[in-house]
Amino acid sequence: MNSYDIIIIGAGPAGATFARIAEKSQKILLIDGSSDGKPCGGLLAPDAQKALACFDLTLPREVLVDPQIFSVRTIDLKTKQQRWYQRLYINVDRKKFDNWLVSLSPFNVTKEKGICFKIQKENDGYIVTYKNSSGETINAYGKNLIGADGANSIVRRSFFPKLHTRQYVAIQQWFEEEREIAKPFYSCIFDADTTDCCSWSISKDGYIIFGGAFAPKNCRSIFENQKEKLIKFGFPLNNPVKTEACMVLRPNSLKSFCCGGDGIFLIGEAAGFISPSSLEGISYAINSAVMLNNALLSDKKDKHKEYKRATKSLRLKLIVKNLKCPLMYDPYLRKIIMKSGFSSIEIYQK
Template sequence: MSANDYYDIIVIGAGPAGSTFCRLISDKYKVLLISKPGSKPCGGLLSPDAQRALSKYNLTLPKDILVDPQIFAVKTIDLSTGRQRYYQRSYLNLDRNKFDNWLLSLVPDNVTIINAVCTDIYKDGEKYTITYNAGNTSHFVKCNYLIDAGGAGSIIRRKIFKKRIRKYIAIQQEFEDTVQSPFYSCIFNKETTDCCSWTISKDNRMIYGGAFPINGGRKRFELQKDKMIKQGFIFGKEIKFEACVVYRPSTLFQFALYKDNVFAIGEAAGFISPSSLEGISYAMETARLLACAFNKNNNAKKIASIYKRKTFSHRVKIMLKLLKCPFMYNQFLRNCVLKSGITSIKIEK
């Protein structure tokens, strides 16, 4: 193993969390970013919190990242009761892959980026040895610090932190759009999932996705689609099918922040909204906070202490969102909210 195979920091995962950390980390560190090829299911809506996170760096989105249409209301559908309401929302509709690639393009040249899949991790004295596959060949690298930005299903969380967290399978299909009036909807149905589903129009395509229990997830997804068809929804020709694991934290004890020179950011650490499954804002914010801690210190325990303290408000925010969940996912309470029309808007035709 040559000197080029040693790094101060290795980051696993080049999504919003990994890219943001590598963009902000000081050049005093020798950094390797391992980017796994491929994409993951995501609605591709940039929330106000994520927009606020971007604004802190004075970053402006390139126009080719945005897609048509830009919609300012979400249609909430309860398949069990048939109730529907519209609510005002200020999301940006974008191409998620282009967004991730744009964030990655902002990473400075002093960070080494490779497209590979991390296959193994083990502690070797005070360092970590990482095994990754690139071009059907296994490679080995070592580092002092390891950053887990790999999202849900992270190998680092499984092997190092070993902390349980509530998991779902996110399933998403892309179709040719048959809806004359594009819309964004949030769908609830207690028979198929205790989480949410969504439809989003994007550049003459329609995305239908949702988060389902791991066991029987695909069957539940298809059953929910059948329920939508019975209510008059028309699916066009299928273009693409995707699925991945998604986290949905339910207690403070499910967060994994630091252990033995290993840090976690974004969804890998548990930072994702349990009510909406929005994670981009938390990914960028936790990455920023950890990079700032590294830039001001070179002692792992001090860095960990700062990171834990600075992310406390974000963990509390996520726990507070759990209080919102009953009004969204308990059918009786949700029905009361939809029936009352509180904060809903009337669509003029």
């Protein structure tokens, strides 16, 4: 059985960032099971851009998609109100973005395609069992384990199952974009009858992605119900070419976060770090990986305590975002804010 200083499960932005920046003297195994890429809007918000800027990283052109859009059309389906807001996102191909981050891993990182399905504590470390891309079952030993495996983290479920957070199912469908029918655009959709979270549409390289986050019960039929309303609203959402779904977390209290313990560290969405208002999670994934690396490099003896201390600012930021949620998600307050036009922009020649 191969032995490592650190085993990272999950090579999304959190796991790939940690692998890239960790101490080079450490032997690291990075395992990821994804084949199709993670369902995602693929929008890099200013915080994610800043997280990349802090490493002086520049985005290769292949990662970008067409078009780049500067406003989001916000729609309340119940009141039929619409407003446009300026947004400074970068529109990327999420799979290519993740692959690019992983490609930056240095020589001390062994990358494995595989799905981890069992983790056991053994002496001072952990035995991780995974099925690799050839279907073989492999065991690997790690002195430390990093759970960077996203919302449905097996690491968190196995060792820290009591996470008090809201869980939604995010469903996305892809449609071929007919530009003669609709100009490319981003939208953010509120529909209190189908979800207390939000939905979105994004134009990407000849496709329109329409997605939303729904409570798990009957989520698929609720998604279809909302899609029907949008078709009536003029959205070209017929004949999907791809449907994808995954869990998404929505933290609502300090108990919604878990940084790990006993040689296990959780980073990114596995730790609960994602915005409850916008579901933006890439910056939190990158920043928590940086904070963990700083904690492990520090001279503090208790690395868990140090990582928890370092991530306090992330937790507080997310709780503040949660406190702001009623302004976006309470139908009455939203109606007043949209009606006032506060911080919206005027669109000429709609």
